[in-house]
Amino acid sequence: MxxxxxxxxxxxxxxxxxxxxxxxxxxxxxxxxxxxxxxxxxxxxxRSRNLDRSKQQRGTELLDDYFVCNSALPNTYLRRRFKMERHLFNKIIIVVCNHDSYFVQKKNVFGAMGLLPQQKITATLRILAYGASVDQVDEITKMGKSTILESLMRFC
The missing domain is CATH 1.20.5 (Single alpha-helices involved in coiled-coils or other helix-helix interfaces)
Structure with a gap:
């Protein structure tokens, strides 16, 4: 026990x-x-904060400078900058937008309008024609690096 x-x-x-x-x-x-x-x-x-690039404002400035009928700059500026006439550039925009819907301006989830086709194609043509870097194109079009590279890949 x-x-x-x-x-x-x-x-x-x-x-x-x-x-x-x-x-x-x-x-x-x-x-x-x-x-x-x-x-x-x-x-x-x-995560780094998102930059306010004022892309809508830059898009309207780009349109006002080059692409509307009574643009702020004469046609010679567009011809010198893009090495083509306005009607040819507009034709390229139409063909590219019809081919790939990525280039068409759309609303995002929050209802804000996205980038203009002119901005995306301007960035792409700058890189292809002049060999510009993404940073140089960013200063002109106010687009992010990933968007510029995506535009370039889809254009090519």
Whole structure:
């Protein structure tokens, strides 16, 4: 009887010791997990804010400068800049927009109008004709790098 009582006590003590060890291990693990999560939050690179490129304003300026009937700049500027007449450029826009709907101006999810076809094709022609870099084209058309490269790939 005595041996049975001692064995039961030892078993209970062993189980209690295991529970304490497991609890301490779990506490250490959860503390380690918390430390790792905190470090990950600190080290995680934050996403850069979206730039307000005023792309709508730049699109209307581009239209006003070159492509409307009573443009601000004479036809010689368009001819010198794009190495073609206005009617040829407009014909290219029509053909490209009919071929690929990517170049057609659409509304985005928020209801704001997207880029004009003239902006996308101007960026593409600048790169192809002059070997301009994406940064140079970005300054002219106010488009992002990924949009310029997508326009170039779809045009080609």
């Amino acid at each position: 005595f041996n049975l009582y001692v064995a039961t006590n030892e078993r209970e003590e062993d189980e209690e010791r295991r529970r304490r060890d497991d609890g301490a291990r779990m506490g250490r693990a959860s503390h380690s997990r918390q430390v790792i999560q905190a470090v990950a939050q600190i080290c995680r690179p934050s």
